[in-house]
Amino acid sequence: MRWTCLNTKYISSSSVLKPTYVTNTNNHFEFQRFQHYGWYQFRAVGDLPNESLPDTLHAKSVKNGSLDNLDVRNYVTSLYVKSNKLDYAHKLFGESPDRDVRSWTILISGFARIGYCRMVLELFKQMQIERVCPNQFTLSSVLKSCSSLSDFQMGKGIHGWILSNGIDLDVVLENSILDVYVKCGAFDYAEKFFETMKERDTVTWNVMMGAYMHIGDMGKALDLFRRLPFKDVASWNTIIYGLMRNGHETYALELLSEMVEIGPPFDKVTFSVALVLASSLYVLELGRQIHGRILRFGLQNDGFLRTSLIDMYSKCGKMEKALLIFKTLPLRTNSKFTCHETKTEVVSWSSMVSGYVRNGEYEYALLTFCSMVREQIMVDRFSVTSIVSACANVGILLLGQHIHAHIQKIGYKTDVHLGSSYIDMYAKCGSLNDAWMIFKQTVDLNVVLWTSMISACALHGQGKEAVRLFELMIQEGIKPNEVSFVVVLNACSHAGLLEEGCKYFSLMKEVYGIKPGAEHFTCMVDLYGRAGRLDEIKEFIHKNGISQLSSVWKSFLSSCRLHKNFELGKWVSERLLQLEPFDEGSYVLLSNMCAANHRWEEAAGMRRLMQQRGINKVAGQSWIQQKNQVHSFVMGDRSHPHSTEIYSYLDELIGRLKEIGYSLDVKMVMQDVEEEQGEVLLGYHSEKLAIAYGIMSTTSGIPIRIMKNLRVCTDCHNFIKYTSQLLDREIVVRDLHRFHHFKHGLCSCEDYW
DNA sequence: CTAGGGTTAG
Known part of the structure; x- marks a missing residue:
């Protein structure tokens, strides 16, 4: 953990954070924001020859009375949709005296295309109320929205409705249904449905492959991939991304190069996946090469790729590079953007914010966030979550409260992501009570939320309470993961609960099948050390083959200091200095241990050695x-x-x-x-x-x-x-x-x- | 006018 001292004079002026959007907590909230920033200021027309065509046509048809004709009205509506003027399309639609399936479909598929899912479902509901029978196009658009929102009930309902009304199922529709089940995590449903499918195409297989990857069944996914008679770009993208997400980055990289050899040419998604791969492997060089290819393909102005590039550079610790990419974002001219571009613009901003947070540059993160508010960029959930995490690390309670209030004003409800960030933020800002309040108010508690709260207790010295919470979590049927165990072991070691710690360590390995990592081992060594069981540490290190971990030796050394075992400490420090000859912490620990044993000479010698080797200590x-x-x-x-x-x-x-x-x-x-x-x-x-x-x-x-x-x-x-x-x-x-x-x-x- | 693949939390 690294704390930063932040000079709030730059960011504390409250006017900066004044909310600028329409506040509304009902379902239309998102829509209003879209209206505020979104399409109405945009004039771009995509593939239309003349951007004012829909308006002109609209005006003409009003004049000559042809707008009374349903077909004409549908045509004008579809032109509005095409030119991203969905608000006009919606308005025209609302004023219509009569509508047919086509009118509904044009609007619904338009909203689905730009990812405005709630509106799609809302329209679909109205459509049912007006007893208009949807067609296959409507249904697949609605299903797409269901899968984006992970609305299982809705998806299942539509599926049932299709079956009971004898609607013809073609591959496209069937694929959409399959996708809903997969996205909602209902794999049993997905598999059952898959068995009944009449026809399967590449998309079907890709969806299934993605599903297997999602549940971590790499074997099945790879098997499927290998046997696939026809692989398109998406097949490759899916498998490479899936491998990466399941922690098999090297294998993913191998497949990527195989793709270069024998696969189809890269598309945007491939580039994006490749960039994520480069950053998760921390191979800046690979990222640079991909960047070069993107330039050669002339894709550098694609919004999605821009954010991927920003993300890659920031994950590789190159914020200056990320900033350069960010600066290529076209200025907002209120006339050039389409809705889709607005969306990626938002993501670019939030990528910058989270990049600064990731790299510990909290001040820049906060400044960027403020500019975002000032420039009236829609602040999305991602940036909001990042900024809360920045507040956590900056540790200024007032600022955190301010941001919290601001987020509530915007209207974001506390979901698991935000909730865990809030808990972390309040805990790290020193207010355990507020952390508790968030914890108690959040409805859907998941592992991360519980883990944040347990960590909060441990951070404030309430080890026993942390352990109690951990037990409660298991009782609630929530499966702890590796982070939960790090946190609970940490709590045990702070509270000196040796027995409990050992119990959890074996529980983790035996019951939950989690392989202990460096952090778990370090906690255990710390636990033994604080309890004064110094001899057992040696055995523990030997038994687990962890002698290459310097954090383990550091913890061992501070225990030697705590229990004033100078001889053992001397032995430990030799190991440590071999592993970390340039780490200031090792020297400081050693010199302190000498001091604790009144070996003033040696302590001073340690500091001299540090000076000779040019190692500087952080000033208190x-x-x-x-x-x-x-x-x-x-x-x-x-x-x-x-x-x-x-x-x-x-x-x-x-x-x-x-x-x-x-x-x-x-x-x-x-x-x-x-x-x-x-x-x-x-x-x-x-x-x-x-x-x-x-x-x-x-x-x-x-x-x-x-x-x-x-x-x-x-x-x-x-x-x-x-x-x-x-x-x-x-x-x-x-x-x-x-x-x-x-x-x-x-x-x-x-x-x- | 239609499907699949790409960035948030501890």
Whole structure:
């Protein structure tokens, strides 16, 4: 986990986030937004010779009275649809005195094409009320929308209706039905239906292949692919994408090159899939080559490929490149876009936002998000989710609340994606209560949501509560996955629950068949270490063959320090330095272990070695938010405008604390600090300065929240405990790994962090 | 006027 100190002056101006769209919580909400940004400002006409044709024709037919004719009206409507003026088409349709199947179909297929599924279903409902019998075209459009929305009931209903009304089923319609079942995850239905199909074409096979890939049955999918008599581009795309999603990137890459040799030429989707493949393999070179091919094919202006490129570069850590691609986005001129292009424009923006978040550049993420709002780009669910996650990592509660309110104003309901981000955000911003509130309010709880909540508890030192939740989750019939186990093992190790931890570790392997990864092993080593079972760690490492994992050795070493086992620590550190000769953490750990055992000479030697090897330590920094400003402090810092007052208040405070039993251990301050080392005397560590400022500048009663980029040292931890007692003040400290809640002289971590 | 394949969460 990496925290960032963010300067809110750039982003806190609340006017920036003023909601600009129509707020409505009913079903038409999406439609209104589309109207607001979408088609009405667009004039592009696709394949029409003259963009004003529908309007001209419309006006003409009104004049000569031919608009009373149903066929003419249908024709004009279809022209509007073609030119992406769906609002006009809809209006004309609504004003019609009579409509036939064709009128409905034109409109429904138009909305289905641009992916506006809710409108399709709404129209279909009206159609039924007016007792108009749908034809095959209508039905397949409606089914497409059902599958996009994963509306199983609706799809099943339509299927039943088709059967009972004796509608002719052709391949296209049958494929649509099959697709609905697959998309809704009803594989038993899909398979049963597949058996009854009269005719099967390439599309049918592709759908089935995709279905097998979706449930992770690679064998069946590959078998099908190999036996397929005719493979089109989509067959290749499906199989390559499926392999990749199932974690077989290398195999996917092999097939991609096979495709180059003997397969059909690439299309847009192939390029897109190939880019995702490059980024999941972290092979920037491959991505570059694909980019080159896209340029050669002249496809660089395709919206979807632009977002894929942005995504690839950002996943490979090249935000500058991503930004270059992003800048090729045509400016909004209100006349050039079609609906489809608007959609990919939105995705480009949200890709940028999530790219910045992924790369830890939260400030840019927030700025981009703000521009998005300002430029009136439709803020979609993706960008909203990303931005919540940016707030989580920035850790400013006020900002998070602000964004939360804004999202609610836009009208997005809290689904699982957003919900888990909210929980994470509130937890990381220090408000466990709000995290709980979101958790309790969300209706469809899935693994990710539960895992977020369990992680939230663990983060705030409530290990036992985390374990209780984990048990509850299993009782509710939710299957934990690998992340859930990382989180629960983490909770166990924080709370010192060795037995439970071991139980879950074997449960994971034996009952859930999850192969432990580096993180699980590290948690286990941590667990043994905190419980003081140092000898068992050696055995554990040997037994599991994990001696190449440096995180395991790091955890081992800090346990040696905790239990002051110098000899063993020495042995461990040799292994660690072999694995990570340039990692600052290893040196810091080692020097601290020496210090903990009063080996001052060796501790100093360690730091000298670091200097010789040119390894720099991250400077300790603490920050506190007051109103719209972030005040940050480093040790011994005098740059703050009120620094004189802060220091004299701190001295006075330390004096008063000493009266109730606090003693400043200079030696400890200088040495036993994991991160901030004692070049400056008297222990003006950054967190003390931040807390002093916090007390001075706020009224009593409200908790003081400070953040630190490193771990808290023992002395400061002590200092804060006494302060919370003396001033009867709640102090919340977020350090590198967790939250400490200080109250009445005690800390939620129970002095074990 | 019609089907299949491509980016969000812990």
